[in-house]
Amino acid sequence: MLNTAFWNVRGLNRRDHQVAVRDLVSEFRLHFIALLETRVLHSNATRIQSGVLSRWRWFVDYAGPGNRTWIAWNDELIDVDILNLDTQYVHCRVHFHELYEIILITVVYGANNVSTSRELWQGLIDLADTVDNEPWLVGGDFNAVLDMSEVSGAFGDIRGAMNEFNDCILQTGLLSLPMQGERFTWHNCSLDGRSLCKRLDRLLANDVWMDRWPNMYYSCLTPCTSDHSPLVLKGDCRNLQVSLFRFDNYLALSPGFLESVHSIWHHPIVGTRMYSVTRKLKALKSVFRQKRRCKGDLAMNVKLAADFLEVAQNILQLVVLSMA
Numbered sequence: 001m002l003n004t005a006f007w008n009v010r011g012l013n014r015r016d017h018q019v020a021v022r023d024l025v026s027e028f029r030l031h032f033i034a035l036l037e038t039r040v041l042h043s044n045a046t047r048i049q050s051g052v053l054s055r056w057r058w059f060v061d062y063a064g065p066g067n068r069t070w071i072a073w074n075d076e077l078i079d080v081d082i083l084n085l086d087t088q089y090v091h092c093r094v095h096f097h098e099l100y101e102i103i104l105i106t107v108v109y110g111a112n113n114v115s116t117s118r119e120l121w122q123g124l125i126d127l128a129d130t131v132d133n134e135p136w137l138v139g140g141d142f143n144a145v146l147d148m149s150e151v152s153g154a155f156g157d158i159r160g161a162m163n164e165f166n167d168c169i170l171q172t173g174l175l176s177l178p179m180q181g182e183r184f185t186w187h188n189c190s191l192d193g194r195s196l197c198k199r200l201d202r203l204l205a206n207d208v209w210m211d212r213w214p215n216m217y218y219s220c221l222t223p224c225t226s227d228h229s230p231l232v233l234k235g236d237c238r239n240l241q242v243s244l245f246r247f248d249n250y251l252a253l254s255p256g257f258l259e260s261v262h263s264i265w266h267h268p269i270v271g272t273r274m275y276s277v278t279r280k281l282k283a284l285k286s287v288f289r290q291k292r293r294c295k296g297d298l299a300m301n302v303k304l305a306a307d308f309l310e311v312a313q314n315i316l317q318l319v320v321l322s323m324a
Helices: 013-027 042-054 113-130 159-172 205-211 249-253 256-264 273-295 298-321
Strands: 003-008 031-037 057-059 068-074 078-085 089-096 102-109 136-141 181-184 199-207 216-222 231-234
Touching: 003 013, 003 042, 003 199, 013 042, 031 102, 031 136, 042 068, 057 078, 068 078, 068 089, 068 102, 089 113, 102 113, 113 159, 113 205, 136 205, 181 256, 199 231, 249 256, 256 273
Parallel strands: 003 031, 102 136, 181 216
Antiparallel strands: 003 231, 031 068, 057 068, 078 089, 089 102, 136 199, 216 231
């Protein structure tokens, strides 16, 4: 099955954001990734794309008024054809090289105002009429919630927008894929106590998709460089891998270590306690990886220290012999 992820990265100009994308692709062996809100100028696009995933194909529509969505894929494994473009979505067909399998993917980046969102809802309804017995996956940042339980914190009256989103889901015949991980996909990172969290990002699929892959679900990961969580499609046992948790004791002395651990460990996770612990350990991996990079090549540093110690001991022995 296609290993894919959707993520509102909130900017891709910064080095740490680019590293986070590469780490996500590497950890989950992704074939396809949709990145939203990259904030990259057209003149910088090629350089950044080459720096993030140099061997992958990229698509972004700088000719249109939207150009907020980037799509990247491993063209050694799949082909991607863009079928429809809109300011709030990109609709494409994905074909697997080794398997005679074709799926449809719509990457969504919804507007944050009600009137413009209506254009997205109607666009998805129109797309549903063009889908003919093909598996269809719709995912991304919808900038809307389906019910009041998907909001935590102070907010205004969103019932009208919520009803319109639900009506769109009903008319398209889309179904919510099961989700594990973070309860909310976006938080406002407030430091003044006015915390606001929402489930703005999600994956939906049609009944053909559900019939073909009934065990498919997606994981809402702990946010790192963005205020949105990455969404990673899962559920195909052929792609499951065992990954050991590694911790180097010296990392505990790094600046900001305890703060990072505290921040990740206090995120609410939906699922069993064991799943919650596993998910938080995975989130800590990126913290440890970054701190290891700051320390440089540890093996080389140990070798240099050992060489220095050997030289120092030889010099000390010569000094002792000369004084005898």
